[in-house]
Amino acid sequence: MLKEKLKDYHIILASKSPRRQQFFKDLNIDFTIKTIEVDEIYPKELKGLEITDFLADLKSKAFKNLSENDILITSDTIVWLDDKALGKPKDETDAYNMLRSLSGKNHDVITSICIKSNHFLKIVNDVTTVSFKDLTDEEIWYYIKNYKPFDKAGAYGIQEWIGFIAIDKIEGSYFNVVGLPVHKLYKELVNL
Template sequence: MLKEKLKDYNIILASGSPRRQQFFKDLDIDFTIILKSVDEVYPKELKETEITDYLADLKSKAFTNLSDKDILITSDTIVWLNNKALGKPKDDKEAFNMLSALSGKTHKVITSISIKTNRFQKMINDVTKVSFKQLSDEEIQYYIKNYKPFDKAGAYGIQEWIGFIGIDKIEGSYFNVVGLPVHKLYKTLMNLS
């Protein structure tokens, strides 16, 4: 299906995320990983999908020489809580503060994907609501110590221990929370002309 549709293209995934890379493997897409360093800073007035759209686009701008056969895919995910974006925690203390803030509340996980060729760019995004139970300090500390969630927005992975014991409800795509709204990516790639 999708593999056949994309057989004449070079798919470039600009992501170091093992979860996003696994999604591409599971979609049975042939792809190359190329990483470029980007300073992920966005204007302070941006909110929600504006932030992730901006950062996904910023990451795509690091690639200046796309060939006619290249399809570049960049993305960004944030956790949105109390009108503020939570990125990746720098250390144990920041991870603890993020998880404490998420405890007992509902937040949004927002992901944007830029699909870019040398002829066009499409931006898609997805929002999932995630509700945490009240987490104890011991549960938070156990998770940080054993899972070291420093590469994850909001300091957690839904597919890990904290997700099993801590998440009461999700509204929307589970896979978006893991790191990529795969259903929307698939549909967009299938409809490329």
């Protein structure tokens, strides 16, 4: 259904994330992957979804010459804990510190999607609250050593081992925590 709706468009997914790419395949969307490196720096006064909205838009601005039928999709995800954004960890120590800070607490996973063409720009976002059990150091280090979560906001993937053992409950979209609120993307694309 969506494939037919989008047949006159060229969909560009600006993401290296294998999880986001898989979502597009699972939606049966024809798309190409094109990425442009952007320094993901945002004004310090921004909070929560203001950060992801800003960064998704910033990533879209790197694409200067869209063709008439191009639709560009960029996105950004952060983990929001104690009024602070957790991005991707720099190394094992950073990953450990992030997971230790998440242990026994609730946090929000926030994703924004920017959908852009030569005729419109729309940003949508989603927030999912995740509850972590108390984690032992042994569990944290096992996860870091075996799953190397350095490409994931907050240093974890809900679909991996840590998600199986650490998450007590989630409120909101599971897929948002994986990296893309697919239901919101679908709604925007089907209504183009």
